[in-house]
Amino acid sequence: MLFSTSLRASVICELTFPSAILAVRLNRKRLAVVLEDEIYLYDISNMSLLTNIATSPNPAAICALSPSSENCYIAYPLPKPREDTQDKRPAHAPPPSLYAPVTSGDVLIYDTLTLKAVNVIEAHRSPLSFIALNNEGTLLATASETGTIIRVFSVPRGQKLFQFRRGTYPSTIYSMSFNVASSLLCVSSTTDTVHIFRLQQPGPATTNNNNSSSETARVDRWSRGRSYDSGNDSTGSGQGSPHSEGAEIATSPGASIMGRSVAGVVSSYLPQTVTEMWEPLRDFAYIKIPKSSVTSSSSHRPAASSGQLRSVVAMSSSSPQVMVVTSDGGFYVFNIDMEQGGEGYLVKQFSVLDSDDKLDASSYEP
Numbered sequence: 001m002l003f004s005t006s007l008r009a010s011v012i013c014e015l016t017f018p019s020a021i022l023a024v025r026l027n028r029k030r031l032a033v034v035l036e037d038e039i040y041l042y043d044i045s046n047m048s049l050l051t052n053i054a055t056s057p058n059p060a061a062i063c064a065l066s067p068s069s070e071n072c073y074i075a076y077p078l079p080k081p082r083e084d085t086q087d088k089r090p091a092h093a094p095p096p097s098l099y100a101p102v103t104s105g106d107v108l109i110y111d112t113l114t115l116k117a118v119n120v121i122e123a124h125r126s127p128l129s130f131i132a133l134n135n136e137g138t139l140l141a142t143a144s145e146t147g148t149i150i151r152v153f154s155v156p157r158g159q160k161l162f163q164f165r166r167g168t169y170p171s172t173i174y175s176m177s178f179n180v181a182s183s184l185l186c187v188s189s190t191t192d193t194v195h196i197f198r199l200q201q202p203g204p205a206t207t208n209n210n211n212s213s214s215e216t217a218r219v220d221r222w223s224r225g226r227s228y229d230s231g232n233d234s235t236g237s238g239q240g241s242p243h244s245e246g247a248e249i250a251t252s253p254g255a256s257i258m259g260r261s262v263a264g265v266v267s268s269y270l271p272q273t274v275t276e277m278w279e280p281l282r283d284f285a286y287i288k289i290p291k292s293s294v295t296s297s298s299s300h301r302p303a304a305s306s307g308q309l310r311s312v313v314a315m316s317s318s319s320p321q322v323m324v325v326t327s328d329g330g331f332y333v334f335n336i337d338m339e340q341g342g343e344g345y346l347v348k349q350f351s352v353l354d355s356d357d358k359l360d361a362s363s364y365e366p
Helices: 209-229 242-250 253-267 272-278 292-296
Strands: 002-004 010-013 023-026 030-034 038-043 048-054 073-077 106-111 116-122 128-133 139-144 149-154 160-165 173-178 184-189 193-198 285-288 311-315 321-326 330-335 345-353 358-363
Touching (some): 128 173, 139 173, 149 184, 184 311, 193 321
Parallel strands (some): 173 311
Antiparallel strands (some): 002 010, 023 030, 030 038, 106 116, 128 139, 139 149, 149 160, 173 184, 184 193, 311 321, 321 330, 345 358
């Protein structure tokens, strides 16, 4: 059902679909309804059906619609043909009618105004787990099921602009969000860490002492913080963990800078694909979701107890703040330092109790 926000309790129309609705995407011109193997596209002005797009089975509803009315693109995983034979089906797979092949790591860009596919972006080798478009419909962020690498492409050309490393261990990406200016990208996953990446190409190397000291501080900050991304990973323990590796690097900042210099020289002789593996861009800032939210009222919140904590992130358009909503009913507001980056601090926290519908609020001072 589609409701009007200007007319109270006014229903514009009611739509019926052949299967469960997994997601709905909306802007000023188009309405996209995502089913498991189809996307229905409507003209928002008269609610007429424009087309229905066949997709590969997409139970996670991986799809992004640009908020822009001019660059009105929709992005979704490139459909893969079903296997004609059952030789490649795993032994534990359900009957063929229910068997869903893995989605590809390619993204199809579809123009919802001309109703034509305009490009296919080869984003990842592994299947996609999340995609996001910026407000202008000019940037696309992608993450695969591995979750260690985040890529940003231009739309609709599909040129790769940025490649970021979220962490060392695999993790499922739950949310990605650009800020209004498209200068930052916020990413949340199965870990309790939210990463903020800066969409800015690194400047040329310089011998200025101030730049060297700031670079040293940046290396030290990252080295000390590597342990934050292994807290919720089952494989994040042992002698090879990022924490022990980071501690060793932090004790020798000179070696770190020298290592970066050597990497820069060597990478100039390597193919681009190898260079990307050698020098991925790290997060500019990060925040930690309080773990107390999971245990404080787990009896009231089945979403947190039945599985890993999910989170959705967004950035304020008027202040340097990151907002996080978690599947256990928590809402958090963090401040981040736009100049130095590093760890953001919690300034406000709300907790919705499902049992009595009370709203608890706590404020924090830095």
